[in-house]
Amino acid sequence: MPEQLRVLVTNDDGYESLGIQALAAAMEGLGHAVQVVAPWDDQSGVGSSRAGMIGKAISSKVGENGFIGIDGTPALAVTLARLGAFGPSPDVVVSGINNGHNIGPILHSGTVAAALTASSQGLSGLAISIDSEQPSYVETAAAVAAEALSWLLEQPQGTVINVNVPDVPIAELKGARWARLVPYERSRLVLEKAPTGEPIVGLVLREPPTETDTDEALLLAxxxxxxxxxxxxxxPGDSAATYLTAAFAQ
Structure with a gap:
């Protein structure tokens, strides 16, 4: 790769969010050429959706700082940038800084999906989140992202890492740990009813984790x-194919 890389910065909180501004500044501080392309509004929880991409004109607008907002998802932002819609294709994708953690089952995270979309298109990706919906120390996560990118660039193309950062001053960080994904969400879904009878999905916090090696437990620590x-x-495993073969083999 060239010494100065083309870094695409995206997120799912919107192209004017404080997190993406801090992240772009951190990437520029490394000396890379940074382009910001992200949804123009909040797209949290959209996963890897690129709905309506084929045959549809994608609206976009440019902010005062040069950041590009699109009418679409983070995964769509990565795809468009990879196809050259906004100039030369990026060399790597950095997604965040997300307001709130991305731990455990991260299937629906737009932030993580952007990094995984990069991998599916031959690029490495970094997803970075901070453990607060209203963070006070976003610069801590930005500094972690800069160091994490330096590591990522030495890895094989297509590598993706998911990083979560406590919302504390840098001096209060205890360090970094590899973490397995906790097998459940910190909040569990419950079904409730509105006064009119329609179903409502609510959230109930779970008890603190008892495991010590999960992303949830380590982040809390x-x-x-x-x-x-x-x-x-x-x-691996061909039992399903063997079963169907027995049913349908001629």
Whole structure:
């Protein structure tokens, strides 16, 4: 790769969010050529959706700082940039800084999906989140992202890491730990009813974790959590194919 890289910065909180501003500044501080392309409004929870991409004109606008907002999802932002819609294709994708953690089952995270979309298109990706919906120390996460990118660039193309950072001053970080994904969300879903009878999905906080090596537990303990992740992939085992063969073989 060239010494100065083309870094695409995106997120799911919107192209004018404080997190994306801090992240772009941190990437520029490394000497890279940074381009920001992100949804123009909040797209949290959209996962890897690129709905309506084929055959549709994608609206975009440019902010005063040169950041590009699109009428679409983070995964769509990555795809458009990779196709050259906004200039030369990026060399790597950095997604965040997300307001709120991305731990455990991260299937629906737009922030993480952007990094995984990069991997599916031959690029490495970094997803960075801070453990607060209204963070006070976004510069801590930005500094962690800069260091994490330096590591990522030495890895094989297509590598993706999911990083969560406590919302504390840099001096209060306890360090970084590899973390397995906790197998459930910190909040569990419950079904409730509106006064008119329609169903409502609510959230109930779970009890604090008893495991000590999960992203949830380590983040609560004050550590940066780092989890290499992969997208859709096959698992070994042909029992399903064998069963269907027995049913349909001629």
């Amino acid at each position: 004050g550590y940066i959590t780092v989890t290499p992740i992969t997208g859709v992939g096959e698992l």
